Amino acid sequence: MSGRKSADFVIRNFFSPDVGISVARYVISFLGVLLLGSFMISLQGEDPVNAARLIMKGAFGNRVSIGNSLRWAIPCMLTGSASIIAFKSGVINLGIEGQMYVGAFVAAVLGWAFKLPPALHVTLCIAASGAAGIAWVIIPALLRLFFRLNEYVTTMMMNFIGTLICDYFVVWVILPGVAITTTTAATPTINKSARLATLIKGTSCSTGFLIGVAACVLVYILYRFTVKGYELKQVGENIKFARTGGVNVKKTFAAIFILSGMLGGLSGGIEVCGGYYKYVSGFSYTMGWEGIMIANICNNHPIGLIFVSIVWGALKTGAMSMERGTSLNRLTVNLLQMLFVILVSVNYEAIYGYFRNRAKKARDMERFLAERKES
């Protein structure tokens, strides 16, 4: 690329209204959250600056806190990329939570019930969790493709079915069999051979982090460099265009469902093999849903997702530290996260477009009136 051409590229891509709007989107949202957050924290009699300091320290203060921040970024990356694949291609997969539970359950059972060589065992568990996620998404996919049943509803229903079935098996099948009395419904701990290696010593950050990053990068490559990714994108943006252009829409839709469900299942498997080491009822605390929000924040960009996930994980770890150092509840941070999601989701393009069109219409009218006067 010649100097002139690249300068042109920079101007076109970074000073265009598009980019201006996306920068404005994040700046407005961030300022809004700062403002409202300060207000909320002050209202409870605490110093917002001190709270922010504690969050930062808790998230990145030392090796352990960094490790914990990264650990919580893992599920975000996987559920986030599951959402991105679906949204970019026009499928609304609201069933990531359920796919995650089913994946976790299958990994936990295989990890506990079998004894295999370490590398093989963990691979099997993770692969099985992905397969379980696919199995869980295939029902809404078939209903959508052959009976035109909206996947909004079906994927959501499958969440409840998934979580409840897993709990059922834990409480009524597995626990009576092993005769363990516990207060929470959980499977027995998985064998050492089924665990993912720790990435940062002394923390719960497992090699699952690498899998998460790999998933994001692969999704990026798929959409950026492959023929299939091209088709996936066109189907998502204009299905009529894709179909008349010769894309096999049904097959493409099936692929989207399968990929998205697989990533959802993997996220559960990794939580078990790299985090909890067992299936615990209600373990996710809506992590499946957070993926959808994070995908929204990074505007469905898979590389952006890595960074947003790390921020999300850091906030989770930091909020706990803030809770210890102040009288604030960590739900405050949750609340601010949600607020950020809402502000980022505002359609700033439409607002900008509305005012631009109004100005254009006014100019057009002026010209029209001037022409009328002449004639």
Added chain:
Amino acid sequence: MNPAGVGGHMSRSRRPRHETGGAKKNLENPGYILEMRNIRKTFGALAANDDITLKVRKGSVHSLIGENGAGKSTLMNILTGIYRPDYGEIFLGGRKVNFRNPQDAARHGIGMVYQEFMLFRELSVLENIMYGFEEKKAFGILIDRKKSKKKLEEICEKYHFNIPLGAKVADLPVSMLQQVEIVKVLYKGADIIVLDEPTSVLTPQGVEGLFDAVRFLVASGKTIIFITHKLKEVFAVADEITVLRDGKVTGNVRCDGTTENALANLMVGRDVTFGSGKSVHEPGVKVLEVRNLSVRDKDGVLRLKEASFDVREGEIVGIAGVAGSGQQQLVEAVFGISRAEKGRVTFLGNDVTDAEPRDRRLMGMGYVPQDRLGAGGNAAAAIWENSIMGYHISENFKSKFFLSRQEVENFADKVVSQFNVKTRSIDDKLSSLSGGNIQKLIVGRESIQDKKLLIVEDPTRGIDVGAIEFVWGKMLDIVKSGMSILLVSHEINEVMQLSDRILVIYEGRLYDGGAYLELDDKEIGFLMTGGGAA
């Protein structure tokens, strides 16, 4: 207000008139009940209504005719308060009005019967009609069904409508539903009733019944605005006619002072501004064979009826017709977007009736859709993404898996340079291009792909003269190289300039429009408005 030559038109009317109070008053004062003056409404760059003036006499049937997209719906949406005009004024009975919303317009006595019925299928006729305008009892809290029903029965008796008030809407035939819609606007107190393409859903008998109702309503003092594009109906029922084309009024005539031919010309006839420079040559072997093709639309209405035709190598077959005559269904069935109810499509000797668009593309069929930013292009995507659609499934890219940026660039640049698409970069969004350039891009993409047959729909709609000439020239070049084109256009001139053979579609049936320059535009315009169907 009262231009010369208007007085006494009632006496010239061919219709027998009932001597009612309304009509008598009208004879004395043939004034306008409705005037829409200099109405203008734009959507983006498109002026849907450009300085339209419509004057409607009290107690008359005023027909508003024009093709789809001529601006009829926009004008009526302004009249019924759905849109507000950018410019212009509306007068009702000489008084200026300004409708804030549809309810406001309804209160002023304007009622619209839409083409698509606005009824709750699971509710009764009575419930549908009184909805939103119920008579109340018990301090306005409860609905007084009895009183509503009584009021409705009076209306039905007065205007000779015989509809079962207790029946469920879902159980009634279409012609009955239309009467329900008309009674609904009467119940709401409409004086001016707009009928939007009311006959499109009716059988010939139903049409007669509707016309009787219209005549009776007018005799009772109501005013009717009758929207249609079927000229025979205009002559059967209207007093005066306003013709719209491309958002402008092209004619304002009295029914007994004009002919079908003249109206057809005002409605669809375009001046032949420039020639295409077409040379006629012998067509080759049969490429496409369509036999007895019948297609239903989404609502189950039969839109294409027993269409049969061939396209041979190196020829352009043009299909002319007023918008909405079944062209869309024809094209969709030939390209595989929708399924045929009956009949067969054979392409290069293979039966492709049930093949997907993908299969047809791989066999050598290309398609330039009318809908540039719907089926034709993806506005949210880059120009290169739009350029390679369809090409990406062919054998021409080296890798079936990875998209090589170099190959993409080569092909996109070829489209852009050969078809003179004015753009800064193939990475720009498609939406940054003008309509003409998007059209050139789509025609380019489809014709460079080395197809055997191109289906081209309205290739020059809404683009400037320079781009029209360019696209026409390219299409003629393409057939010289042995490709064939099935051209479907609403521009009669375009079909005549480019086609080796012309077919005319009217109400879903094909009529022979002769070879190149065999018939003139008036004769074809006559066929387009039902002249061949009689």
